[in-house]
Each structure stands twice: as C-alpha cells, then as structure tokens.
Amino acid sequence: xxxxxxxxxxxxxxxxxxxxxxxxxxxxxxxxxxxxxxxxxxxxxxxxxxxxxxxxxxxxxxxxxxxxxxxxxxxxxxxxxxxxxxxxxxxxxxxxxxxxxxxxxxxxxxxxxxxxxxxxxxxxxxxxxxxxxxxxxxxxxxxxxxxxxxxxxxxxxxxxxxxxxxxxxxxxxxxxxxxxxxxxxxxxxxxxxxxxxxxxxxxxxxxxxxxxxxxxxxxxxxxxxxxxxxxxxxxxxxxxxxxxxxxxxxxxxxxxxxxxxxxxxxxxxxxxxxxxxxxxxxxxxxxxxxxxxxxxxxxxxxxxxxxxxxxxxxxxxxxxxxxxxxxxxxxxxxxxxxxxxxxxxxxxxxx
Amino acid sequence: xxxxxxxxxxxxxxxxxxxxxxxxxxxxxxxxxxxxxxxxxxxxxxxxxxxxxxxxxxxxxxxxxxxxxxxxxxxxxxxxxxxxxxxxxxxxxxxxxxxxxxxxxxxxxxxxxxxxxxxxxxxxxxxxxxxxxxxxxxxxxxxxxxxxxxxxxxxxxxxxxxxxxxxxxxxxxxxxxxxxxxxxxxxxxxxxxxxxxxxxxxxxxxxxxxxxxxxxxxxxxxxxxxxxxxxxxxxxxxxxxxxxxxxxxxxxxxxxxxxxxxxxxxxxxxxxxxxxxxxxxxxxxxxxxxxxxxxxxxxxxxxxxxxxxxxxxxxxxxxxxxxxxxxxxxxxxxxxxxxxxxxxxxxxxxxxxxxxxxxxxxxxxxxxxxxxxxxxxxxxxxxxxxxxxxxxxxxxxxxxxxxxxxxxxxxxxxxxxxxxxxxxxxxxxxxxxxxxxxxxxxxxxxxxxxxxxxxxxxxxxxxxxxxxxxxxxxxxxxxxxxxxxxxxxxxxxxxxxxxxxxxxxxxxxxxxxxxxxxxxxxxxxxxxxxxxxxxxxxxxxxxxxxxxxxxxxxxxxxxxxxxxxxxxxxxxxxxxxxxxxxxxxxxxxxxxxxxxxxxxxxxxxxxxxxx
Numbered sequence: 023x024x025x026x027x028x029x030x031x032x033x034x035x036x037x038x039x040x041x042x043x044x045x046x047x048x049x050x051x052x053x054x055x056x057x058x059x060x061x062x063x064x065x066x067x068x069x070x071x072x073x074x075x076x077x078x079x080x081x082x083x084x085x086x087x088x089x090x091x092x093x094x095x096x097x098x099x100x101x102x103x104x105x106x107x108x109x110x111x112x113x114x115x116x117x118x119x120x121x122x123x124x125x126x127x128x129x130x131x132x133x134x135x136x137x138x139x140x141x142x143x144x145x146x147x148x149x150x151x152x153x154x155x156x157x158x159x160x161x162x163x164x165x166x167x168x169x170x171x172x173x174x175x176x177x178x179x180x181x182x183x184x185x186x187x188x189x190x191x192x193x194x195x196x197x198x199x200x201x202x203x204x205x206x207x208x209x210x211x212x213x214x215x216x217x218x219x220x221x222x223x224x225x226x227x228x229x230x231x232x233x234x235x236x237x238x239x240x241x242x243x244x245x246x247x248x249x250x251x252x253x254x255x256x257x258x259x260x261x262x263x264x265x266x267x268x269x270x271x272x273x274x275x276x277x278x279x280x281x282x283x284x285x286x287x288x289x290x291x292x293x294x295x296x297x298x299x300x301x302x303x304x305x306x307x308x309x310x311x312x313x314x315x316x317x318x319x320x321x322x323x324x325x326x327x328x329x330x331x332x333x334x335x336x337x338x339x340x341x342x343x344x345x346x347x348x349x350x351x352x353x354x355x356x357x358x359x360x361x362x363x364x365x366x367x368x369x370x371x372x373x
Numbered sequence: 374x375x376x377x378x379x380x381x382x383x384x385x386x387x388x389x390x391x392x393x394x395x396x397x398x399x400x401x402x403x404x405x406x407x408x409x410x411x412x413x414x415x416x417x418x419x420x421x422x423x424x425x426x427x428x429x430x431x432x433x434x435x436x437x438x439x440x441x442x443x444x445x446x447x448x449x450x451x452x453x454x455x456x457x458x459x460x461x462x463x464x465x466x467x468x469x470x471x472x473x474x475x476x477x478x479x480x481x482x483x484x485x486x487x488x489x490x491x492x493x494x495x496x497x498x499x500x501x502x503x504x505x506x507x508x509x510x511x512x513x514x515x516x517x518x519x520x521x522x523x524x525x526x527x528x529x530x531x532x533x534x535x536x537x538x539x540x541x542x543x544x545x546x547x548x549x550x551x552x553x554x555x556x557x558x559x560x561x562x563x564x565x566x567x568x569x570x571x572x573x574x575x576x577x578x579x580x581x582x583x584x585x586x587x588x589x590x591x592x593x594x595x596x597x598x599x600x601x602x603x604x605x606x607x608x609x610x611x612x613x614x615x616x617x618x619x620x621x622x623x624x625x626x627x628x629x630x631x632x633x634x635x636x637x638x639x640x641x642x643x644x645x646x647x648x649x650x651x652x653x654x655x656x657x658x659x660x661x662x663x664x665x666x667x668x669x670x671x672x673x674x675x676x677x678x679x680x681x682x683x684x685x686x687x688x689x690x691x692x693x694x695x696x697x698x699x700x701x702x703x704x705x706x707x708x709x710x711x712x713x714x715x716x717x718x719x720x721x722x723x724x725x726x727x728x729x730x731x732x733x734x735x736x737x738x739x740x741x742x743x744x745x746x747x748x749x750x751x752x753x754x755x756x757x758x759x760x761x762x763x764x765x766x767x768x769x770x771x772x773x774x775x776x777x778x779x780x781x782x783x784x785x786x787x788x789x790x791x792x793x794x795x796x797x798x799x800x801x802x803x804x805x806x807x808x809x810x811x812x813x814x815x816x817x818x819x820x821x822x823x824x825x826x827x828x829x830x831x832x833x834x835x836x837x838x839x840x841x842x843x844x845x846x847x848x849x850x851x852x853x854x855x856x857x858x859x860x861x862x863x864x865x866x867x868x869x870x871x872x873x874x875x876x877x878x879x880x881x882x883x884x885x886x887x888x889x890x891x892x893x894x895x896x897x898x899x900x901x902x903x904x905x906x907x908x909x910x911x912x913x914x915x916x917x918x919x920x921x922x923x924x925x926x927x928x929x930x931x932x933x934x935x936x937x938x939x940x941x942x943x944x945x946x947x948x949x950x951x952x953x954x955x956x957x958x959x960x961x962x963x964x965x966x967x968x969x970x971x972x973x974x975x976x977x978x979x980x981x982x983x984x
Contacts, residue, residue: 025816025817026822026823026942026944028887028889028944029823029824029826029889029940029942030824030826030889031452031453031824031826031889031890031940032889032890032891033890033891033892033910033938034451034452034938035910035911035913036891036910046889056950057883057947057948057949057950058879058881058883058948058949058950058951059881059883059950060881062882062883062886062887062948063881063882063883063886065886066882066885066886212881212882213880213881213882215882239881241879241881241950242950245879245950253879253880253881253927254879254927257880257927257928
C-alpha cells in the first residue's frame, strides 16, 4: 500500500491513441495490493491493451467478484463502468449486463478462488452461453486475502509457506474451458507483458467468451521455494507454444513472417490475429489436439502459454439467442412489451 | 556478456550519482542545492545559509545576481518547462537567517607563519582569504579602488544588489583578520615577488577592460561610453545623468545593467541594439525579461557601422541591417547585409564584452601568457607557469561569473595551502560520495517524495513607477512565505538516488508499472545506442546516463533506468517487494582547504607523508 498516489506527471513524449488519450489516462486508483503482486502487472497490461485498442472509457464495463484479483478493476480505467459482485457471481452479473447492453466491451477480472471454487458453476455456464467477454483469471494458487491457503488451482506437491504440500488434483482453467467449448482460450504470465498485452487485446476483440488465464504470483504467500506458482518456478517451466500479434481493422500487416510461421485468424470486427507458432506441431484450432497437448504437458509440470485454442465460427450469446442488434436497454418500452392482444394470445396457449 | 553490451554502471565512482544531481553538477562550486532547499522547507534558514556558504561563500549576493548555471540544468525544467527557482530560494535562506556570526569559521590565535598576497578584492580573492584564514595564514588583500567587492560592487547596479548585502558578506571574511590595503594598486608583479614578503601570490584582478568598438566617429564625441567603466562611474556617483535617448550596443548581462541604469538616470528611450536575432543573445533570459518589463526595447539584426556626429555632437548611429540563416542544428551563419539605417540618440554605451588586462605583470618573470594575453593557468591547481603564483576568477580564463570565481578561489586555496606546506599541489584529496538509505518505514521516506505540480513562482517586483525614483531601490522583493512554501516543494530531490541491487530482483515489473515517467525497463542487454531505443520510453537525451544493472538472477536480462526524467518519487522502491530498489541520499564530499589541512595533520601525527 502506498501513501502517495502515482504522480500525475508523465513522460513528455508519451504516445497518444486515436482518441487523443495517453496510457496514463486509462489508469485507476492506486493499488492497495502487496508490493510486487502479479495482479498489478496484469492491471498494467490491461491498461496498455485498452489504450492500444482505442477503447472509449465509457464503453468499457469492468466486472469482478471477491478476492485480491477482484480488487484490480479499481486500478484501471477510472471512467469505465464497474460492478463488484458477490463472490463467484461475476459471470451472472456480466450476463445480465450483457443482455441489457451488448454494445459495451466487458472485461471480467477473477481469481482462482473466485472462478474455480465458489464460482466454478458460474464460470462453466458463462462458457456454455459463450458470453461475449474477456475473462481474466489472475491465478496464483492461493487465497491471498485469507493468508495463503491453497486454492483449487494449486498443483500437487506445491509447498505452502507453512504446513504440508498440496495433494489434491488441481483444476486447470485452460483445459476446463477448452473441454467446455470456450472459443478463445489463452494462458500467460504477469511477468511477460510482451505476450500478455496482445492476448488481452485479442480477447477483448473476440466475439464470444475469451479466457485469459494469467499466472500471477502471490508475492506474499506463494513466492517461496517449492511453490509451483512463484516467479522463479513460472520462469523455469514456462514455455510459449503460440504467440499472437493483434492487428487492428484496416491496418496493414507490417511485420515480416516466415512462410508457414504465422497463421492469420480474422475476427468479426475486421481485425486479424496472427498466430505465431513457437511449436510448429501445435494446432490451436483443433480442440482435441489442443486438449491432448495441454494435458500431456500439464502432467509433465510444464506451463504452456500463448493463444491455446481459438474458434471464431461459433456465435456468441446474442447470436445464439437470435436477439436484435440494438441493445435491449435502448429499445423503446413498447417494442419490449407485447401489445395486450399479443399477450392474450400467448396466455391462451397455456390454457 | 558480448563485448558491445553495456557494463553494469559503476556507482562506486562519485561522479555517477553526483551527475544525477543536475543542479549540483552544473554549479561550478557544487553547492548542495537539494539539501539547502530541504532545509528551507523545514524553516531552517540559518542552516540553509551555512550549507550555501560552505560552497559558494556569498549566498546573499549570489541569491540575487548569480548566473544560475544550476537552473537550466534543473531536471524539473525537462519534466515540465520551468526549473525550480533555485537562485531565489538561496536568497530566501539569506533573507531569513538569524545571526550566524558565531557559526562562521574563525582564524586561530596564532599565525602559521605563512604569508599570502591576494591581488584584487573581488570574489575570487575573498574566497581564498575565507579558506586560508582559518588555517592560520596571514592574508593581505591589495585593492586599487577604495572599496572591496570588485565587479560585484562596481558593475552590478545597486537596484539589483544592495551595498549592505555586499558589505555584510564581505565583512564576514575580512573580520577573520584579513589585512586589507585599499587604494593600493600593484603596478609591478616583479616588485611584489622580488620583495619576498609573501610565500604565495594569488591574482584575482578580474577582466577589467571593456571591449571597444573601433568604427568611424568613435573618438569624435564624449557621449560614447564603455559599459563597465560607465557602470563603475555610476556606482561611485561620478556620473549622475544621461541623455534622453540611449543606445546600448550588445545584449549581454552588462548591457542589461546599462539599459536599466540609464532609465534611472533620466533616459526616456532606451534601445538595446543586437547584431543577432533572439535566441543568440548572451544575456540570461531572466535579465532580458527584467529589462523588457521596464520597457527597454531590444532591436535585433542591427550591426553597428558608424557613429553619426554633427557639429561635434553625437546625433545618432548607423547600423547595417542583417539577415541570418540558421541550419538544422541551430547554428547561425555570419549573416548578410540587406540595408542600412540610422537611429538617433544622445548617448551610446558599448557593452560588447570584457578582456583581461595585465599591464602590470612583466613578461620576463616566468609567467607565461597565451596568444590572447591570458596567463597560462592549470585548470585544477590554478597555478600559472611560475611556482607560487596562482590565478582565479575572470583573470584566470577570461570573463565568466561570480560563482566560477568562487570555485576557482576554493581550488586555489587548496593549492596555496599545499604549496606553502611543501606538498605536491597536484596530489589533492579526491571528491567522495556518501550514500544513506532514506527509508523510515513501510511507506515512509525521510524526504517529501510526492510530486507537487505547482508552477514556478514569480518574483514580486517593486511597482514600475516607484522603482525609478531612486537609483538604489532594490527591484526584487524576495519570495513571500507562501511562495517559498510552494517553490521548495517543486524540487525533485535528485540527491535522493534510486539505488538498485540486481541480486534481489525477482522481475515482478512492479517498479516499471508504477513509475510515472516511464524511466524503468527490464530488457536484454545491448550496446548503448540500441538499448536507448528499446526502453519504456526512448532515451533521447544523450547527456543523461543510463543506469544499467548487473544481469538479473532469473532471466539474465538487465534493469535499465534512464536518469533523464526521474522525479525521485520513490514509488519504485515503495512497490519493490524485495528491497532491490532503495532511495539513498547521496552527499557529495567536496574537499576544501580545511579538509586538506586536516589530512595533513593526520599524516603528520601518523608520521607518514601527506604527499
């Protein structure tokens, strides 16, 4: 916790985006998380991503539940909409918000406790609905707010600061999401913004449920030797399989890609994600192959990162429900309410 | 490590952190600016004054008329556009100090048996006296005029520097028991040296000859004056009036004093004639501003051609109209003449520079002079080619300013001491540095670390009508309490250094994320040119160093800090979970003659040679 706020002074040559804003304009309150918390780096990555995507602050909705992770929406884009919900219930609240207004960009920030324990039911059903949101899990394997008990993502054999190593099978949010049919599934590390920022940008622009599982070490309760979610351990067992470059709509692909090295994926809004395969045998468009690869490497203790699965063909929630394009919140009342004759006709069907 | 990669910055060398304190580095006397500003902030005016006095000897004088090399160097001027009003704050310390006489250095009861002659009673000689008297040297100052202070008294008008301020600060030195021989011009260096009365001689005679302008008509009127001579005549009240229309030739600081003095002697229409366009003037910006506030007109691109004399009377001056081309690096060409014009006037004051003049130093006594008639002087020891003769101030390397003269005086005093003690004058104490952590608690630092966005305070001036009533009404009123409180908070505390310990870093990026001015980056090493382009913000100010760490333990990358715009807020250290960053106060240890003397004593006691 810091007693002074980050000074408003900034570098005079700070770049401005298409809205004339600098990245500093997308900041939020000063973090009250522990110094060195991975979550603060994820916050910085989110700021960078929304800045680069030229998102208007009032067109962004920040959603969260309870936990250290769920505090982070307070630390970015002060002028955005926000909802800090009951523990684990962020997906339902986001569903409601998205039903009412499909024109906002939704970013949910959750943790391994919020999503994989108390909120696991919510999490899986948001995936089933293909709720159009960027869902970030700040995954550190412990409950930091309650002083470091293991969470559902703790690996077998991982040692706590005090007490015995974890013996329960962890829930891997990435393979869980792929198995449930999520349409954009990525994993990254808070200490690797070069990889993380484009993944968040892709997730924000993906039309459907986009999961970004971020290994985000708990510097206070889970950064010691023997922990499998520490900075040191993550760096040691971390490997990129597919990196991405996000290319905004109507922008030329400037980087030179070697033949066969990069695969473009078109997003619904005209932007392109270039998949750069670090492992040439990995196919992020095949659900079965991705799942198999992930399980094998997960069992070997490796931390597989990158855009691990993508499916741009499946429609998001409103498409699946056949809803109108206009946000329901903006429809006039008489078009939302059936006329009395119609209401009688409907009721008659049940008589 | 590849051969082209940057080596970890060696912060054990005092220069590294000294240079981060831009103001202190730029000051010839290396005044510890951030420290005295903090003392002012705490209301410790006397302590702030004494801190100043140690390095610059004349805080009250310099707080008004210093050339302020510190201010253009101030980091605040790069972060925003205006630097901290360092000079004005120095005056605050002087204005609000209590009686500090019992804190001044004192001469010992007994002489050390060595006699030193100082020629000229200006700031350079006075500094030497200030440093040598406390060591027991018998010091004699020879002065041609009937008063002390040299150019500070004769050339700086009283409305900028009141005589009481001069008298008080010069008095501190003279009161240590300095023999002062006024009205005693040294006419022959040979005679002085042959007299054998003195163990060492210091020359601090300034650059007393104003440059002339040899163009037609120069000697046909008595209304054409040499600037510094004219100012001296005004200072000694030999001149009390001037014509209505005055032209000042030249745009240096002397020109600014001449035009403002003219207004106080009855001139109504004062024009400062510049050969070159704005941006190429020698005068400091603030002196230009002060003159223009008094409705002095500055006319650019006019090159003097001739004085116009009619019936033996000066009636005007002819100028060539100039045009210049400036290249993309800001360099200006010699210009081309596009026409001519005559500007009517009653008086002309020439303020186009000063030269050294040593008609009293014989050229066959072992004192070498260069092609510009300047003595050949060693820049470190201040000794000339004849042993035992030292120079300082404008007389050493040509016209500079008061603060340079003070710096020369300190160095010369060290040399004179070592010379008189038969020690090698080149083997001087090195500059040192101390670092101490300023962490007081989890989120508490010993200094005011928050960034205050306040703009630079403006010096209040005496009303424009009021100030011309008398010649000696000091125009600047000094900062008010409220202004002082705000201005001290603008200092960025550059002496509170960001010190990095690579082995503790876990590369969590917390410092990088919190840094308000994007000065931190973790990246793979490279050569400097390449590295400067790969940082969080490009490091384009090549005068500012990159602070490069040793390889980081987890990934072998390096932490790079661009020193350029760091506001020393301490948030990097506050957000660091492992204490890899710390905020440490650097104290630059500048040796003075007293330190040399203490070192000599220590060696004598230990029975070793100081040399």
